[in-house]
Amino acid sequence: MKWIWTAVGVAFSVAGLAMVIPGLKAGETKPGGQYQVLAPIRNGKLTIFPVVAGSTHDTGQFLTLDEGLRSGEVVVTEAGNAGPLVRPRPGHSVWNERSGGGAQVNQLVLINNSKRPLLLLAGEIVTGGKQDRVIGKDRLVPPESDPVDLGVFCVEPGRWVARSDKFIAPMAMVQPSVRAKAMADKDQGKVWEQVGKARASMADTVTVAAGVPAAAPIRESSSYFVALDSQEVKHQIDSVAAPLQQEYQSVIRQLREKHAVGVVVALNGQLIWADVFPSTSLLEKYWPKLVRSYAAEMFSQPGKSATVDVRAAQEFIDQLNGRREVVENEPGLYRHAEISGDGYKVFALTSLLPNTGFDLHVAKMAD
Secondary structure, three states, rough: OOOOEEOOEEEEEOOOOEEEEOOOOOOOOOOOOEEEEOOOOEEEEEEEEEEEEEOOOOOOOOOEHHHHHHOOOOOEEEEEHHHHHHOOOOOOOOOHHHOOOOOOEEEEEEHHHHHHHHHEEEOOEEEEEOOOOEEOOOOEEEOOOOOOOOEEOOOOOOOOOOOEEEEEOOOOEOOOHHHHHHHHOOOOOHHHHHHHHHHHHHHHHHHHOOOOOHHHHHHHHOHHHHHOOOHHHHHHHHHHHHHHHHHHHHHHHOOOHEEEEEEEEOOOOOEEEEEOOOOOHHHHHHHHHHHHHEEEEEEHHHOOOOOHHHHHHHHHHHOOOOOOEEEEEEEEOOEEEEEEEEOOOEEEEEEOOOOOOOOEEEEEOOO
């Protein structure tokens, strides 16, 4: 069931509430400035600005996808295989072939068997089944959930044969340019196109560094993760990511009392991305795969090293509102907002669970 109110852009659906709110001022910031950008950490063409906040929140109750899959409390499966995993409970729906259908490119089913709410971030990779996929948007899954449609995009065009029945999260996230196609464009074709460009760039980099034989497996495979996980590409990414990871982790330790919560990212002197969390501990959980995703972006963005100053980075993170906002609500669980400004988009996931009401993740991308 779905109604659309053209005057205010409100759309209702079974999944929740989505609405469009026009008329916000471009570049409007939150009162008093919520975040502060510090001096950057640089490695080649990549620049990372640490972000600190005036205060943080307790995020200990939230489970990450990596934690849930490692413990076995979270199960991901192809849509047609979810039925046997459902525990019958009075008053709860049962996922079956009629409601869930068979395996589909853009559909995986997730069941959270833990007693903690599960946090999912757009761009997180899950491997297994008939194809590798990435999560399409930030969301929360309630504790002891019924099966939910995970909402994914394929990042492995060309394979539709099960490699493994078990899905894992390999502590990896797609690079910002691929994340943007899933989050902002929401278009499988554009995701595949960007994956192809990313793999080609990785292969070209490896060819220069290690020779054509080393690049052959990357060119022959259609999998983004296979390319990302190849020994040669990992070596190239580690050469950039490892120093940044170590230095920033040192900054986090030093700035724990100042509430280090995120980063602003620049490449070739251009501000491209920001990721911000409500606590230092949650940032630390995601930092290893975030920094590798930023480093991987260097393969797709040719150019010379250039600098960008703290003032520009501060302006980038201050501008979190825009002229148009699309909101989706899961009552009592989360609020997801997509905000469009002049030359940027912001995505904010807010927890609506009891005693929360704060943003769990804010991502900003330059258009």
